[in-house]
Amino acid sequence: MTRVLVIAEHDGSSLNPSTAKTVSCACAVENAVVSVVVFGASGIEPIAAEAAGLASVSTVILVENAANSDALAAVLAPQITALADDFDCVFGPSTTFGKDLMPRVAALLGVNQISDIMSVEAPRTFKRPVYAGNAIVTVVAPENHKIVATIRTASWPAVGGGGSASIEARTIDAELPSHTRYVGLDAGNSDRPDLQTANRVVSGGRALGSGDNFSIVYALADKLGAAVGASRAAVDAGYVANDMQVGQTGKIIAPELYVAIGISGAIQHLTGIKDAGTIVAINKDGEAPIFEVADIGLVADLFTAVPEFTDAL
Amino acid sequence: MNRIVVGLKRAVDYNVRVRVRKDGTGVETDGVKMSINPFDEIALEEALRMRERGDASEVIVVSIGSPDAQQQLRTGLAMGADRAILVTADGMPDPLDRARVFLEIVRREEPDLVILGKQAIDDDNNQTGQMLAALWGRPQATFASKIVLEGQTATVTREVDAGLETIAVDLPAVITTDLRLNEPRYVKLPDIMKAKKKPLDTVALDDLGIERSPALVQQRFESPPVRQKGIMVNDVAGLVAALKSKGLI
Ligand SMILES: Cc1cc2nc3c(=O)[nH]c(=O)nc-3n(C[C@H](O)[C@H](O)[C@H](O)COP(=O)(O)OP(=O)(O)OC[C@H]3O[C@@H](n4cnc5c(N)ncnc54)[C@H](O)[C@@H]3O)c2cc1C
Numbered sequence: 294m295t296r297v298l299v300i301a302e303h304d305g306s307s308l309n310p311s312t313a314k315t316v317s318c319a320c321a322v323e324n325a326v327v328s329v330v331v332f333g334a335s336g337i338e339p340i341a342a343e344a345a346g347l348a349s350v351s352t353v354i355l356v357e358n359a360a361n362s363d364a365l366a367a368v369l370a371p372q373i374t375a376l377a378d379d380f381d382c383v384f385g386p387s388t389t390f391g392k393d394l395m396p397r398v399a400a401l402l403g404v405n406q407i408s409d410i411m412s413v414e415a416p417r418t419f420k421r422p423v424y425a426g427n428a429i430v431t432v433v434a435p436e437n438h439k440i441v442a443t444i445r446t447a448s449w450p451a452v453g454g455g456g457s458a459s460i461e462a463r464t465i466d467a468e469l470p471s472h473t474r475y476v477g478l479d480a481g482n483s484d485r486p487d488l489q490t491a492n493r494v495v496s497g498g499r500a501l502g503s504g505d506n507f508s509i510v511y512a513l514a515d516k517l518g519a520a521v522g523a524s525r526a527a528v529d530a531g532y533v534a535n536d537m538q539v540g541q542t543g544k545i546i547a548p549e550l551y552v553a554i555g556i557s558g559a560i561q562h563l564t565g566i567k568d569a570g571t572i573v574a575i576n577k578d579g580e581a582p583i584f585e586v587a588d589i590g591l592v593a594d595l596f597t598a599v600p601e602f603t604d605a606l
Numbered sequence: 607m608n609r610i611v612v613g614l615k616r617a618v619d620y621n622v623r624v625r626v627r628k629d630g631t632g633v634e635t636d637g638v639k640m641s642i643n644p645f646d647e648i649a650l651e652e653a654l655r656m657r658e659r660g661d662a663s664e665v666i667v668v669s670i671g672s673p674d675a676q677q678q679l680r681t682g683l684a685m686g687a688d689r690a691i692l693v694t695a696d697g698m699p700d701p702l703d704r705a706r707v708f709l710e711i712v713r714r715e716e717p718d719l720v721i722l723g724k725q726a727i728d729d730d731n732n733q734t735g736q737m738l739a740a741l742w743g744r745p746q747a748t749f750a751s752k753i754v755l756e757g758q759t760a761t762v763t764r765e766v767d768a769g770l771e772t773i774a775v776d777l778p779a780v781i782t783t784d785l786r787l788n789e790p791r792y793v794k795l796p797d798i799m800k801a802k803k804k805p806l807d808t809v810a811l812d813d814l815g816i817e818r819s820p821a822l823v824q825q826r827f828e829s830p831p832v833r834q835k836g837i838m839v840n841d842v843a844g845l846v847a848a849l850k851s852k853g854l855i
């Protein structure tokens with residue numbers, strides 16, 4: 294039996310879809326018994342209930358404490374370390390939440406972290422991408438030590454529902470620091486489909502030329518019911534918000550349909566869309582590297598082709 | 607504020623098309639261009655701006671790895687760092703060991719701030735800064751796109767999945783950089799000459815008295831599956847037809 298603890302990610306009102314994906318990786322570990330821990334201030338029972346409904350979860354641990362209201366890594370890490378005594382593995386998602394938190398947990402437990410697990414090969418053997426996904430490395434965790442890892446969410450389907458885990462409220466005796474304080478969140482676009490989980494994504498690049506011109510991208514996305522992403526160049530130029538960056542150092546996504554508009558296809562961008570089902574590229578340069586990976590390519594000026602495409606839908 | 611320690615990792619340049627070695631032991635590095643990890647250049651730029659504003663008195667750059675990392679440290683000195691520390695090791699130590707090295711440097715130098723990159727673009731680990739903060743028992747502000755210093759507090763804006771999060775941390779602290787924090791300066795030729803005279807101390811990792819962590823074994827490297835090149839369509843009508851035939855619209 295391998296006891297796996299999954300750290301739930303949530304925003305105070307519902308579970309982030311990354312949690313169900315992390316559970317799915319946890320289930321891939323041989324003879325796994327999976328628990329999920331939900332941290333929050335108070336009133337998070339509905340989130341715990343949501344986690345308890347995930348298939349294959351055996352126990353949900355609910356930790357309510359006023360200090361847990363803002364999911365600060367420095368505050369959560371010592372609590373997870375205290376819980377870890379009862380587990381062989383501690384998994385979190387490769388979202389900014391998990392990337393921030395899990396290495397802090399690993400260090401407190403005295404182990405290295407395995408980042409971005411794409412597959413489980415054997416109980417202590419995993420595959421992960423390196424060099425912007427240009428190489429895949431098989432790593433083996435040392436015997437007799439806990440395994441702390443982040444899960445590359447784009448590699449894992451979410452587990453289904455229908456679970457009926459027990460919910461256990463716990464208080465954890467750990468010294469929590471006050472040296473880190475939450476100030477606030479300036480949330481990006483929340484009325485559109487979520488980029489990380491959307492089935493369809495339309496992204497725009499530097500070629501859009503301005504934030505205003507991005508309306509061309511939004512119009513197409515609306516017709517397709519798609520989320521909107523961007524290249525780093527478009528974010529750096531201030532056309533769109535940082536949370537829309539797709540790629541090695543932005544969001545790694547796996548939609549069924551990805552439409553790249555005026556994006557050259559730099560290796561760092563392609564890393565983010567390797568697992569997309571169908572990639573469509575619209576670019577006026579027939580030599581652009583994006584066409585090497587596109588399933589459907591159209592060499593055209595985006596300013597005429599994209600509105601025409603939108604109208605045709 | 608007193609000192610800032612900045613990590614400079616020597617990494618394969620971001621423009622290089624990385625290839626896996628035929629024997630699966632790693633990636634081709636022979637004759638490959640090596641540079642400062644891009645996030646670390648951003649870290650150094652931020653530290654230099656703090657010093658130039660009078661918020662810090664000294665900027666120390668640190669690299670762990672092969673003696674060749676001297677090149678990246680010299681570049682860092684040419685950008686404006688005051689001095690450099692090279693910690694030599696056989697092969698690249700695991701991230702936790704690197705964090706332990708940084709902790710030892712922190713003990714010796716007593717900085718108010720350690721600025722690292724959010725991730726090294728070779729191993730894409732995204733661990734070292736968070737681990738150092740944990741071992742040091744100090745705050746971490748990862749993925750920073752803006753830092754405001756005021757007395758013994760840093761207010762940091764972080765690039766997170768949901769947007770921009772702001773936290774306040776007491777110093778000393780560890781900050782890791784994201785892409786939008788700043789645009790690093792270019793090195794000028796006279797600065798390269800001047801940098802040759804700046805101090806660069808070398809110490810062997812084995813002489814730092816650090817306990818090594820249980821090692822992760824990198825068993826085998828392989829190339830990722832390649833996506834096949836698809837079809838080209840001539841016009842929007844062709845695009846719509848192709849999507850229809852795939853059942854996507
Ligand atoms: C450390 C590091 C991390 C990075 N991380 C990321 C990342 O996570 N994500 C990311 O995206 N990038 C990342 N990058 C940047 C990456 O290297 C590229 O610079 C970036 O992806 C380029 O964006 P782009 O394709 O929009 O711009 P460009 O490369 O400038 O391409 C614009 C494209 O638009 C086309 N075009 C121009 N006008 C038109 C028109 N009218 N109609 C149609 N097509 C047109 C051009 O032919 C060109 O192909 C990173 C870089 C570094 C160094």
Ligand SMILES: Nc1ncnc2c1ncn2[C@@H]1O[C@H](COP(=O)(O)O)[C@@H](O)[C@H]1O
Pocket residue numbers: 612613614615616643645646649668669670671701704721722723724725726727729730731732733734735
């Ligand atoms: N060998 C190293 N030498 C200097 N700095 C390093 C080294 N390894 C990691 N770092 C720092 O830690 C950051 C994160 O690295 P990583 O955790 O490996 O992704 C890097 O951007 C550097 O600032």
